Amino acid sequence: MKKYKKNFVMKKLLHITCICTINLQLDSYFDLEARKGKRGGAWMHNWQAHCTDAEGKEQLASAFVVCNFPASTKTNPSLLRHDDVVTLFHEMGHAIHHMLSTVNENEVSGVNGVEWDAVEFPSQFLENFAYEPKVLKLFAQHHETDETIPNAMIEKLVKSKNFLSASGMLRQLEFSIFDFKLHTKAYKGEEVQNLLDAIRKDTALIQTPSYNKFQNGFAHIFAGGYSAGYYSYKWAEVLSADAFFAVVDEGIFDSPTAKIS
Numbered sequence: 001m002k003k004y005k006k007n008f009v010m011k012k013l014l015h016i017t018c019i020c021t022i023n024l025q026l027d028s029y030f031d032l033e034a035r036k037g038k039r040g041g042a043w044m045h046n047w048q049a050h051c052t053d054a055e056g057k058e059q060l061a062s063a064f065v066v067c068n069f070p071a072s073t074k075t076n077p078s079l080l081r082h083d084d085v086v087t088l089f090h091e092m093g094h095a096i097h098h099m100l101s102t103v104n105e106n107e108v109s110g111v112n113g114v115e116w117d118a119v120e121f122p123s124q125f126l127e128n129f130a131y132e133p134k135v136l137k138l139f140a141q142h143h144e145t146d147e148t149i150p151n152a153m154i155e156k157l158v159k160s161k162n163f164l165s166a167s168g169m170l171r172q173l174e175f176s177i178f179d180f181k182l183h184t185k186a187y188k189g190e191e192v193q194n195l196l197d198a199i200r201k202d203t204a205l206i207q208t209p210s211y212n213k214f215q216n217g218f219a220h221i222f223a224g225g226y227s228a229g230y231y232s233y234k235w236a237e238v239l240s241a242d243a244f245f246a247v248v249d250e251g252i253f254d255s256p257t258a259k260i261s
């Protein structure tokens, strides 16, 4: 990819145009640092999708990547924690998914019209690269000494990611099964708690105290388009792990599997 950088509209907004080897032009805009009054969190916004209009005119894809990384100062650049790097890779996964589309129909181009199961697939796929020494060593340096991140530190990052991950998986299964089953009939009153207790018998290693009312605040049950779709987090993880290991086995970079045909 060829990259061009130029200032765009706001001081902190970085605009990158990429021309890919498949001759597709993409426009991505980055608003990465936190500032007063900015909405919290991180997200990708699919501003325009690649498509062709009725006259055959091509519309190029463009996307915004918005994060809330520590603000740079006159003396320090914005210093990212590893968590922040993972977040950036995640949102870039969404952006690349959206912008690399060659589909000509707006409604199903890029991230438009993608089934819920697969929306988090490319983003979680890219997250995996943020733990790879070959990738981290390309940019992870001490900002004063320029020392490249040592292997021992990368090993610790990987270990901390894996620590208690099986327990985390069981918790996600509990949420997903609860979400599925709750949508199979109209549960009333105590039935909701009884349903959750029965699921926890299969999934929980540690007994949840009875005062815990997690279900009352589990917004995904109805909000954000997730209804009976919470499982998609875990499912996308499975898809992304399969895809990632297919590439890893070939050495991460220049993998024939990764080539766009």
Ligand SMILES: [Zn+2]
Residues within 6 Å of the ligand: 090, 094, 120, 123
């Ligand atoms: Zn995401």
